Amino acid sequence: MTAPYDAPEVEKKGFSMRHLILAAALGAALMVPAAAAQADVTVSFTDRLEAKMDRINAIDGRREEAFREFRTEGTRGGLPPNARLNASLFAGTEWANERLFPDIKDYNVPALFQAMMERGIKAADPDFDGTVTVKIKKLQIEAFSLAGLRGRNTQAAGDVTVLDADGNMVAQHYIWASIVPAYTASRSYTGPDYAYRKAATTTRVGPIAAEFTQKALGKLYPDYDAPGLVIVDR
Numbered sequence: 001m002t003a004p005y006d007a008p009e010v011e012k013k014g015f016s017m018r019h020l021i022l023a024a025a026l027g028a029a030l031m032v033p034a035a036a037a038q039a040d041v042t043v044s045f046t047d048r049l050e051a052k053m054d055r056i057n058a059i060d061g062r063r064e065e066a067f068r069e070f071r072t073e074g075t076r077g078g079l080p081p082n083a084r085l086n087a088s089l090f091a092g093t094e095w096a097n098e099r100l101f102p103d104i105k106d107y108n109v110p111a112l113f114q115a116m117m118e119r120g121i122k123a124a125d126p127d128f129d130g131t132v133t134v135k136i137k138k139l140q141i142e143a144f145s146l147a148g149l150r151g152r153n154t155q156a157a158g159d160v161t162v163l164d165a166d167g168n169m170v171a172q173h174y175i176w177a178s179i180v181p182a183y184t185a186s187r188s189y190t191g192p193d194y195a196y197r198k199a200a201t202t203t204r205v206g207p208i209a210a211e212f213t214q215k216a217l218g219k220l221y222p223d224y225d226a227p228g229l230v231i232v233d234r
Contacts, residue, residue, distance in 0.1 A: 039121035040131045043113045049139055052148055057108045059145050060205050064097055064107055073199035092188025093232050095195050096206055109205050116194070116213040116227075124217065124224035130170070131163040134216070138176075142202040154179050154201055156212040162220065173219040177211040181229040193230035201231075 045053065066075050071086035100115040101107040113134060121128055136158040140151035155178045162171040179201045182193060189195045194210040201207045207229050214228035 039118050039125075039128050041114050041117045041121070041134065042131070043110045043117075043134045043136070045110070045136045045139070048148075049136060052146065053109065055146055056144075056149065056205070060109055061104075061107060063204060064104060067095075067197075067200075068098065068104065071197070073197050073203055089234075090187050090232065092190070093186075093195055094190045095232075096210060099194075109209075112206060112209050113213065116209055117216065120213060120217040120224070120226050121220075124221040124226070129165045131167075132220075133159075133161045133163070135159045135161075136212075139205070139208070141205065141208065144203060144205075154208050156208045158212070160216045160219065171220065173216065175212060175216045175219065177208065177215045179207060179211060179229070181207070181211075181231045183231045183233075187232065187234075189230065189232045191230065192225075193227045195230050195232045198231050198233045201229075 044050070049056075062075055063073065067073060069087070071090045097107060097112070100112065100119070113136065117132060117134060121132065136156060138155065138157040139149060140153065140155050141149050142151065142154045144150050155176065157174070157176040160173050160175055161169060164170050181201065184191070184195075194206070196204065196207050196210075210227070210229040214226045217224060217226035
């Protein structure tokens with residue numbers, strides 16, 4: 001009968017060490033917390049608004065470019081030479097659109113609504129793994145540079161629908177919002193709300209997007225203090 005094989009001491013230690021390393025690696029992997037699920041937010045508009053979206057984006061984008069340079073609402077060709085003085089006056093403020101889109105190339109109106117909703121959901125419900133759809137049915141801005149969007153008052157309205165991970169609808173709300181801003185005396189605002197100059201409330205999409213998403217998030221998460229519009233001005 002062949003004698004039982006007795007592995008050399010070095011081989012025994014090597015075998016044991018390999019298993020210990022594998023066990024430790026597996027244990028470490030199990031201990032790493034899973035990343036929080038990201039909210040899947042989709043934004044759409046009525047056919048009438050969608051047909052105008054290229055022009056809306058172009059107009060709002062040009063004003064955004066001018067604002068980042070001059071910190072004054074307007075377009076480059078329509079601002080006085082001394083407008084650039086505002087750049088130093090408000091140097092410490094974290095402006096809403098730049099908080100959400102550090103690179104202006106990423107900025108557009110649908111993405112603005114989407115980013116505000118995603119940021120709020122991530123803060124209010126980090127483990128949310130469903131889908132939120134936003135359908136903007138009305139978008140009216142008092143002095144917007146496009147006749148089809150101008151109206152007596154700045155306002156927005158639409159449906160916000162929440163689906164769970166299996167695609168089942170768990171909530172749906174009709175949201176209507178107008179401009180009811182908070183104000184700050186600080187010229188170096190870095191708080192949680194979305195900072196705009198006062199003139200933007202009648203000429204830009206951002207302020208009403210902030211008001212609309214604040215109301216929408218308030219409906220979805222009543223205990224969450226959702227960020228809204230704050231006016232930073234002289």
